[in-house]
Amino acid sequence: MQVAFRACSVQDLTAGEGLRIDSVSPPIAVFLTEEGSVHAVDDTCTHQDASLAAGWVEDCRVECPLHESTFSLLSGAVDQPPAKRPVRVHHVTLHGDDVLVELSQEAPNLPPGMGTV
């Protein structure tokens, strides 16, 4: 049974943007949407090494800051190439201001050249 860890505080987040958490490997990104929901997915785009936390969040999707692929913050699914594989979605619960994240047990889809860490 996996336990959730405290990834950050809601106060650390900016609406419409992501925060990279690299205390876990591979790193994850925590997002606060403009609508106020909090989500966590793998931080690295599955196409190329780029931090999704620096990407653009809209309609509960994050667009990779390099290219045009966007990932659903709810399912991790990608909408269009260049990325083809989904990112993992991690379970988030809020405890007061604390953002608690339970990491997905699936294997991550890391981009070529990054290998599994």
Add this chain to the structure above:
Amino acid sequence: MTVPTLAPEGHLLIVGAGLAGYHTARGVRAHGHTGPITIIGEEHRAAYDRPALSKAYLTGAAAEEDLLLDDPEDPLDVTWVSGVGVVGLRAEPLGVHTDDGAFHTADAVVITTGASALSLPSLDSSEDRGGCAPARPYVLRNMEDALALRDTPLHGADVVVVGGGFLALESAATCVARGAGSVTVAAGEEDPGARRLGSPVARAIRSAHEARGIRFAPGARAQGLRRRPPSDGGPHYEVLLGDGGVLPADIVICAIGAEPRTEWLLDSFVRLCTQSGAVLCDDTGATSVPGVYAAGDCAQWASHSSGLRPVGHWQEAFEEAAVVAAALTGSDPVPLQEPYFWSDQFDLRIQGVGRIHLADDVTVVDGTSDGGDLLVHYSRDGVNVGILGINRLRDVTRWRRGSRIRPASAEAPGPTPVSA
């Protein structure tokens, strides 16, 4: 909704199996096109994405299958005709001739033949060569080109890279990573990129390369390449510079630009730019021939011709494909966004967005040229028209977001008109 050029069950023929061709097909399918789509490409391989060819593919970090455009697990409903070159276009009946003697009819044609790499002239006379083939540099356009360079051992070799654009600098960076003995860039300008991107950016790029041991030849332009007499020993080739300088090299990589692949259209009614040879289009990609569109590196849309947009970047080809797909199917028009490009060199991720080519001023807003964290703003007549960041993904994202042009259909409905 505009009137579709292509009936939903019509045959769409795409010439050129690259980025723009693939995404046009994908977009047309997404808009509900049910008719057949044929993509004819002269390369004997599945369509792939090019940017890694001067980066991760050369170092071996990315393999051929990582570059494929189509998803083998969820392939597009398209007929691929590979290894066949298109040699002519006919307007009546509409279709194309291929080099195997066939004629393929179509209800609409999209030209996405990209560009071919320019090369450096060979300056050796046939006597000098003593029966050897003329000296040829490595170029980088197709996977075949990149494969040839990737399969060449570089360890300890003296490499000369001719060109000062991103392709040249990216490939120079990969040569260092592959253990080249020396890497010299002959950029034809003192600080490569200074004219296009401004001195602070050019200095940042140059200092990052110099810190890894890359040398920059004097700013004179390279004139050509020739074999060295075997009796001289040492490297087999030399690059001649306009100022009389000579750069000996075991390996010469040439990245001095590209020209549109439109030679096969010379006898057609498709209007080409007299200077660049690119297919002239309006801003929906329509050419001078009804039912024929063009997108990507082979095309010059009205906004390019008027200097409003630059040609030759990945994002440009990608967005044009979406515009053409919408126009072909009569879907709501898709707006072109602010121009955008990126480049990866060592640990520098360079991203530029906006009308950088129109700027008359560049200002450093954060970071330094030596810090790998530079952020500059471009302005024209005092108005901010663009931004470039080195490892500044978040800042670039914010700027792009702020300048996003929404399609008319996505805008919130305005106030309901009150009838009098």
